[in-house]
Amino acid sequence: MVTKFVPIPADAGGKQRSLAILRRLAERAEVVLCAYDDGSADIAATEKLGVDVRTVPWRPGPAVVARGLARTKSLSAARFWSRGLEAEIQRAAAEAPLDLLQIEYMQMAPFGDGVAARRRVLDLPDVQSSLAASYARARRAPLSVPFHLEAAALRALERRALASFDTVVVVSGHERDRLPGTTGTVMVCPNGIDMPEALPAAQTPTVSFVATMGWAPNTDAALWLGREIWPAVAAAVPGARLLLVGRDPTAAVRALASDSIEVSGTVEDVRPFLAQTAVAVAPLRSGGGTRLKILEALGVGRPVVATSAGVDGLEDLVGRGVVVADDAAGIARALVGLLKAPEAAADMGRVGHDAVAADHSWDGALAPLLEAVSR
Numbered sequence: 001m002v003t004k005f006v007p008i009p010a011d012a013g014g015k016q017r018s019l020a021i022l023r024r025l026a027e028r029a030e031v032v033l034c035a036y037d038d039g040s041a042d043i044a045a046t047e048k049l050g051v052d053v054r055t056v057p058w059r060p061g062p063a064v065v066a067r068g069l070a071r072t073k074s075l076s077a078a079r080f081w082s083r084g085l086e087a088e089i090q091r092a093a094a095e096a097p098l099d100l101l102q103i104e105y106m107q108m109a110p111f112g113d114g115v116a117a118r119r120r121v122l123d124l125p126d127v128q129s130s131l132a133a134s135y136a137r138a139r140r141a142p143l144s145v146p147f148h149l150e151a152a153a154l155r156a157l158e159r160r161a162l163a164s165f166d167t168v169v170v171v172s173g174h175e176r177d178r179l180p181g182t183t184g185t186v187m188v189c190p191n192g193i194d195m196p197e198a199l200p201a202a203q204t205p206t207v208s209f210v211a212t213m214g215w216a217p218n219t220d221a222a223l224w225l226g227r228e229i230w231p232a233v234a235a236a237v238p239g240a241r242l243l244l245v246g247r248d249p250t251a252a253v254r255a256l257a258s259d260s261i262e263v264s265g266t267v268e269d270v271r272p273f274l275a276q277t278a279v280a281v282a283p284l285r286s287g288g289g290t291r292l293k294i295l296e297a298l299g300v301g302r303p304v305v306a307t308s309a310g311v312d313g314l315e316d317l318v319g320r321g322v323v324v325a326d327d328a329a330g331i332a333r334a335l336v337g338l339l340k341a342p343e344a345a346a347d348m349g350r351v352g353h354d355a356v357a358a359d360h361s362w363d364g365a366l367a368p369l370l371e372a373v374s375r
Contacts, residue, residue, distance in 0.1 A: 001025060002034045002089060002111050003104035004080060006041035006055060011247060011266075012212050013292035014125050017191055018104050020362040021123065024370055026050045029099065032092045034085060034111075054092060056084040074153040076128060077107040086111055093117075100373050106154065109161035119373055122165040123189075129154035130178040134286035135216065155180060169369055172313030187372065190313060191292050192365035198301035198353045199275050201346040205240045205339040207233070208277040208302075210270050210293045213263075214248025221283045221310075222249075224328070226256035229283065232332040234260045237339045245273045274300050278345055279338045282310030283331055294322065295360055298352035303345050305334045316359060321352015 007019035025031050026049045033051050036058035037043070046053050060079045068081030089111050093101075098117035103109055106128045112120060129151050136147035159180045162168055167185045170176045176186050209225055211218040222244050234240050240260060244253060247266035257263045264273065274280070280297035284307055294304050294314055298321045304311075305323050318324055323338075325331045338345040 001031055001102040001104070002108050004036060004108060005038050005058070006033070006035045006043060006046055006053065008042040008045045009040060009268075011040075013191070014105070016193075016292055017123075017125055020192065020194070021102065021104070021366060021369070022046075022051060023049055024362075024366060025100070025102065025373075028370070028374060034089045034092060036080070036082070036085065052092075054088045056082055056088060058082075072107075072110050072157060074107070074157050075150055076132070076154065077110065077157060080105075080107040081110065089115065102373070103165075106158060106161060109157070109165075112161075112164065119167065120165045121167045121169060121369070121373065122161060123169040123369075124175065125171060125191075127158070127170070127175050127178040129158055129180075130175075131217075131286075138220070138286050167369075167372060174312055185372075187368055189367075189369045190360065190365045191295060192360045192362040193292065193295045193299050193356065194362055195357050196271075196296075196299050198299075198350065199271070201301075201342065201349075202276055202278040204276065205237050205278055205342075206243060206276045207240070207279050207281055207335055207339070208243040208245055208273055208297075209281050209283065210243075210245045210273065210296070211282075212248060213244065213246040213253050214250060217284050217286045218246070219250050219253060220285055222253045222256065224285065225281065225283045225331075226253075226261055228328045229332050229335075230261065232329070233335050233339070236332075236336045240339060241276075243273050243276065245270055270296070271300065274302060277302050278342060279335055280304045281331070281335065282306040284310040295356055298322070298349070298356045301346070301349040301353045303338060303348035303352060305331055305338070307331070314360075317352065317355055320355035321348055323348075 003018045007015040010016045010019045031051045033053050037055040038058045043053050065078045068078030071081050072078050093115045101115050101117035101120045103112050104123050109122055132147050132151035132154055136144040169187045169189050171190050230242050242261045245264045249263055254263050280302045282291050282294050297304050303321055307326050311322055323334050325334045
């Protein structure tokens with residue numbers, strides 16, 4: 001299995017998906033994990049899963065990116081190219097015949113070149129070319145030009161990669177539709193969670209947005225929420241608080257902190273913040289994949305107000321714990337309505353918890369993939 005970073009600690013949505021797949025593969029076979037160590041990797045905990053972990057440091061300096069750009073022709077993929085990691089993967093592949101080569105993320109697909117396996121699987125938490133195109137649409141020229149170029153480069157990388165894998169896994173039907181043509185099988189395995197227990201109802205009018213705050217779509221969402229949506233909520237609900245929870249907040253996100261807005265930065269566990277939360281929010285205006293944070297919030301019994309982009313791939317949860325609004329005024333109205341009706345919000349959260357338990361557990365979500373690779 002090849003992925004960007006050692007997935008423990010699972011402090012981002014992509015790591016959570018990688019870890020869920022890794023755990024289940026390790027229950028079925030001998031697994032070698034090849035990944036970067038970004039300085040936070042818990043290699044010992046990963047090895048306790050019965051996994052042979054092989055890492056190289058992640059050092060995306062200018063020279064590394066330049067070599068990666070020559071190799072991958074994509075700037076975002078270039079950041080994840082390394083001759084050292086390529087050598088580790090080639091060594092592992094040469095030790096014994098491979099039943100499965102499982103690669104996570106399109107940026108890592110070039111590492112599969114020349115690696116023979118009985119089955120080759122590419123798992124895509126999102127379609128990167130579509131993501132880059134959404135960044136371009138959100139900007140005016142000339143600022144949009146680099147994103148249009150990167151979207152084209154990623155689309156070319158996707159076409160090359162998809163032709164060489166037996167199975168491509170995506171997280172939703174929408175993501176499948178965003179792929180260029182592929183000669184292999186495209187399989188939908190949505191994101192999921194290992195179901196937690198529901199938390200007691202919150203006692204204060206608190207809203208939370210939990211996300212990796214350094215990722216551009218999340219940064220945009222946090223700024224939109226803090227600047228254009230939250231003032232209306234705070235004015236309508238005395239004592240209302242907003243929690244912006246997640247690692248790597250930008251300076252602009254940190255500057256949102258005020259008497260009614262808390263910016264946490266990196267936290268080891270989001271549950272204490274979700275325990276305070278009456279309503280969670282996912283106000284994304286761009287992006288791809290599906291939002292594990294929506295599943296986490298619903299999993300502990302918190303209703304979610306989301307944009308259409310935020311709930312992309314989880315549309316089955318609309319009306320089952322999720323309310324959709326796409327403009328600032330609509331999101332503010334939905335938040336105010338739920339904060340002023342805490343019993344109704346708690347009821348909606350319980351409905352969401354039951355919906356996630358029924359339809360979005362990791363075991364159920366990944367069953368098609370695990371069945372395919374076990375044949």
